[in-house]
Amino acid sequence: MSKNLAIRGGPKLRTVPFPRYAVIGEEERLAADRVIASGHLSRYIGAWCKAFYGGAEVLSFEAEWSTFFGVKHSLAVNSCTSGLNAAVGALGLGPGDEVIVSPYTMSASAVAPLHYGAIPVFADIDSNSFCLSPRSIEQKITSNTKAIIVVHLFGQPAAMSEIMEVARRHNLKVIEDCAQAPGATVDGRYVGTIGDIGVFSFNYHKHIHTGEGGMVVTSDDEYAARVSLIRNHAESAVEGMGRPDLVNMIGQNYRMGEIEAAIGREQLKKLPSLIDERIQNVKKLEEGLSGLPGISFQKIDPATRHVYYVHPLIYDESKTGIPRRAIVDAIKAELPETELREGEGALIAAGYVRPLYLLPAFQKRIAFGAAGAPFTTARRSLEHAYRPGTCPTAEWAHQNSLITHELMKPGMAESDIADVVEAFKKVWSNLHELHS
Numbered sequence: 376m377s378k379n380l381a382i383r384g385g386p387k388l389r390t391v392p393f394p395r396y397a398v399i400g401e402e403e404r405l406a407a408d409r410v411i412a413s414g415h416l417s418r419y420i421g422a423w424c425k426a427f428y429g430g431a432e433v434l435s436f437e438a439e440w441s442t443f444f445g446v447k448h449s450l451a452v453n454s455c456t457s458g459l460n461a462a463v464g465a466l467g468l469g470p471g472d473e474v475i476v477s478p479y480t481m482s483a484s485a486v487a488p489l490h491y492g493a494i495p496v497f498a499d500i501d502s503n504s505f506c507l508s509p510r511s512i513e514q515k516i517t518s519n520t521k522a523i524i525v526v527h528l529f530g531q532p533a534a535m536s537e538i539m540e541v542a543r544r545h546n547l548k549v550i551e552d553c554a555q556a557p558g559a560t561v562d563g564r565y566v567g568t569i570g571d572i573g574v575f576s577f578n579y580h581k582h583i584h585t586g587e588g589g590m591v592v593t594s595d596d597e598y599a600a601r602v603s604l605i606r607n608h609a610e611s612a613v614e615g616m617g618r619p620d621l622v623n624m625i626g627q628n629y630r631m632g633e634i635e636a637a638i639g640r641e642q643l644k645k646l647p648s649l650i651d652e653r654i655q656n657v658k659k660l661e662e663g664l665s666g667l668p669g670i671s672f673q674k675i676d677p678a679t680r681h682v683y684y685v686h687p688l689i690y691d692e693s694k695t696g697i698p699r700r701a702i703v704d705a706i707k708a709e710l711p712e713t714e715l716r717e718g719e720g721a722l723i724a725a726g727y728v729r730p731l732y733l734l735p736a737f738q739k740r741i742a743f744g745a746a747g748a749p750f751t752t753a754r755r756s757l758e759h760a761y762r763p764g765t766c767p768t769a770e771w772a773h774q775n776s777l778i779t780h781e782l783m784k785p786g787m788a789e790s791d792i793a794d795v796v797e798a799f800k801k802v803w804s805n806l807h808e809l810h811s
């Protein structure tokens with residue numbers, strides 16, 4: 376008997392590719408041309424002088440970012456990873472200090488402490504937001520804990536008021552990783568401006584991008600000074616700048632070029648409309664998918680704005696009798712490849728990343744040198760810190776309940792969204808073909 380589902384040899388619901396995620400246009404081309412015509416592709420000098428803070432495009436991008444986000448200081452860097460590292464250094468963290476991190480995020484947000492010899496300690500996530508759970512954070516605090524790195528995962532703000540309350544009570548610093556959440560808000564405040572330091576990404580995959588790039592924001596003058604030093608060869612600049620404090624004043628080259636900054640200025644102008652489009656597309660998708668047995672959506676606190684880097688779906692296998700992997704593969708088979716990541720098919724997946732403590736670096740506790748630094752500098756045993764089961768909600772989300780997709784990207788027309796909905800409905804109408 377012939378089958379209906381593409382994964383069983385039936386016809387695909389759609390073969391015509393979805394629109395490209397085309398956020399780089401004429402404005403960015405003109406901006407890049409302007410820099411090339413000037414001949415000044417970067418103006419930084421790695422020593423204390425007027426050019427220590429970079430060229431005109433970098434300075435303008437930073438000023439415009441500060442105005443948009445209502446924050447005192449913005450410091451452009453060459454990636455969010457660089458920015459997270461600089462943030463850890465700027466807070467003065469060092470060997471033996473513990474930093475509470477999320478297991479369910481891009482790896483850079485959890486390994487940043489290691490670069491300063493500090494120890495990442497994983498707290499569990501909340502089953503609805505997939506961001507750090509304030510209660511789990513509190514359970515992981517020891518006398519060595521100095522900071523928390525919060526990630527606003529998938530564009531959804533973490534529970535910032537509770538987390539800031541825990542931080543204040545235990546005298547902890549808070550870094551916000553906003554790579555997936557530029558423009559997300561809590562009670563009208565932008566994420567990134569609530570903790571001590573916020574960091575954004577302009578990597579190619581993010582809401583707005585410059586190819587590679589990032590931005591660090593803070594309202595604290597001292598942290599801003601320290602981030603700008605770490606960004607640009609601190610050790611060579613502290614003396615000229617008249618700064619006696621040498622803690623973590625060994626710098627990197629985390630500088631952004633002028634072309635990226637010029638492009639970033641144009642991208643920032645597009646951010647509000649790109650966010651609106653994501654929110655509208657998610658609304659249409661949720662209307663279309665509501666009522667499918669086994670699929671539910673995140674509950675969004677009305678005091679927050681989710682900006683949907685990813686649109687997570689929560690799957691309950693007991694409602695369909697079909698394992699998550701088989702459902703996702705069947706939906707994927709109905710839809711065209713996405714140009715963004717060739718070879719991966721349609722952008723829908725079972726889970727997100729494996730909980731990070733399961734990475735070899737944590738399992739073997741080897742980071743710098745063969746002897747186990749900085750894990751060996753911990754002031755307590757880490758024997759059980761990274762064992763499987765450490766964060767059960769993250770493991771459950773990853774292995775059982777979470778479906779992530781990016782089929783709500785700007786550029787998707789009403790008819791494209793309708794096809795995504797039809798692909799789900801086709802699979803749900805033919806679940807019997809997946810039994811076996």
Ligand SMILES: *Cc1c(COP(=O)(O)O)cnc(C)c1O
Nearest residue numbers: 454455456481483484554576578
């Ligand atoms: C993308 C991402 C990063 C890293 O950003 P880069 O700019 O590529 O270094 C860090 N954290 C999260 C949550 C991310 O999604």
